[in-house]
Amino acid sequence: MKIVKINERLSVAAQPQMDDIAGLPDRGFANLINARPDGEQPGQPGSAAERQAAESAGLGYDFVPVTGATITEADVRSFGQALAAAKGPALAHCQGGTRALTLFALSEVLEGRMSAQELPALGRSHGFDLSAGLRWLERHMAQCPVVTGFYEPRTGSVQYVVADPATKKCAVIDPVLDYDEKSGSTGTASADALLAHVAGHGLEVEWVLDTHPHADHFSAAHYLKGKTGAPTAIGERIVDVQRLWKGIYNWPGLRDDGSQWDRLFAHGERFKVGGIEGRVLFSPGHTLASVTYMIGDAAFVHDTLFMPDGGTARADFPGGSARALWNSLQGILALPDETRLFTGHDYRPNERAARWESTVAEQKRANPHVAGQDEESFVRLREARDRTLPMPKLILHALQVNIRGGRLPEPEDNGRRYLKIPLDALSGSAW
Incomplete structure (x- = not known):
């Protein structure tokens, strides 16, 4: 498996196999970030199998699945948070590595650590085309x-x-x-x-x-x-x-x-x-x-x-x-x-x-x-x-607050507030 080192905290790669994941700790990695949606290609291991292999190897695991056309700010922030929380160097992958690097670069721009103009050069220096990331930033700013x-x-x-x-x-x-x-x-x-x-x-x-x-x-x-x-x-x-x-x-x-x-x-x-x-x-x-x-x-x-x-x-x-x-x-x-x-x-x-x-x-x-x-x-x-879903655990608590615009019950004479829970008012119990 070819691994491209971006900096001391992050490397990116194409889709790893299970044997590759098992060997990542020996190559100095502490975390695996999967940026690839399940079912993208026949024979793809999938997030559940990857998570199991990563945890068996003692790696942290994060799943931030994206396609190039549907990356959102939430995805970018999630990738940045996963990298920040990693206990050591992280390997991020997608099918070929471009999306993983794009998520990193966009995170750096949104956090103010990189300018948008630096994206193309970052990509070229590591053999990736980040022009789609630049277009994403232009749309995002507009x-x-x-x-x-x-x-x-x-x-x-x-x-x-x-x-x-x-x-x-x-x-x-x-x-x-x-x-x-x-x-x-x-x-x-x-x-x-x-x-x-x-x-x-x-x-x-x-x-x-x-x-x-x-x-x-x-x-x-x-x-x-x-x-x-x-x-x-x-x-x-x-x-x-x-x-x-x-x-x-x-x-x-x-x-x-x-x-x-x-x-x-x-x-x-x-x-x-x-x-x-x-x-x-x-x-x-x-x-x-x-x-x-x-x-x-x-x-x-x-x-x-x-x-x-x-x-x-x-x-x-x-x-x-x-x-x-x-x-x-x-x-x-x-x-x-x-x-x-x-x-x-x-x-x-x-x-x-x-x-x-x-x-x-x-x-x-x-x-x-x-x-x-x-x-x-x-x-x-x-x-x-x-018919298969139990009622939300807070429904009887929350509605008496929320039908009053978020007002808690008025304090009683001892200064405490009390919620009122009607018994047997709703079906959907999960014994």
Whole structure:
């Protein structure tokens, strides 16, 4: 196996075989980074076999699968994080080595350690053509708005800061308030990371937006409003969700008029993030109130479409509907093919690195819940899949917070706050 040394921390290579991986520690390597998607070529070992061989050899292993046409900033950041976390020299590979080196070079540029103009020379000096990486940087710099995703690994959630680079105004979408169900502890580390990014880039928060009332994490919308003064917003059908859960929680005092938010968006309503126009698409199915935020060329599709290898979101929560979800997907997939789609969760199939950005064209081509499906086949597929899934472990905790815009319960006379958990209210137990 030919190995090309890039620097003291990184070397790149073409596809290694199992015997090659077993011998990597003897060649001084501590980590293997696989940048090649599974099933790319007949006879390819695949990530599961590679991981087993790497771990058997005492190597660290990271899986950051990309194709040249679909590299995203999340992929670049994941590669950089994998290299930074390696306990020693790392070998990164794809089919021939070019994608692995491209990910490294792009990571160096995004971290400010290299200029874009240095990419071609870096490639030539090691026998690789990095012109595609240069084109990626040109497209990346031209994209508007600038979208930064923050992955929260406990719940697989993705928070976003969406910025207009011309005005430095931004929106925060689906912020997470930390909650540990075992101890009952709450925290603000995830939301504070957003605030640190905003401050570090000189941004001003204009909106705090939730796409829907989440079932697997608490919303930090109320917390961020207190920190920034920015108005909060959600889709206007939140009132239907409030009325539904008001009954489940036996909560007669709950205000079910949506007044916990500053603005309730209707389908087709428009708003601004700096100078960039935003538009709201009503996207029910996962919940009664789900909306998609279309901001510039970026659509925040929450729990409708996951990454193509993750399919679509479940539709069996109270008020959910697989048929409604199919219709919502058609509205999203009718957007221009180049539209960037940002999902609300990633559960990392095959233990790959977290990803959250795709395009309409990529979803139509590669998502098995979309490609080749019609309404009836999708409904059968989705409902059959949902019957196998237990309810999210935080659904009864989270909804009583999230149908109030992220407000925790009021303190009782002893100064403590208490959640109320209705027993036998939902099916889907996993004994």
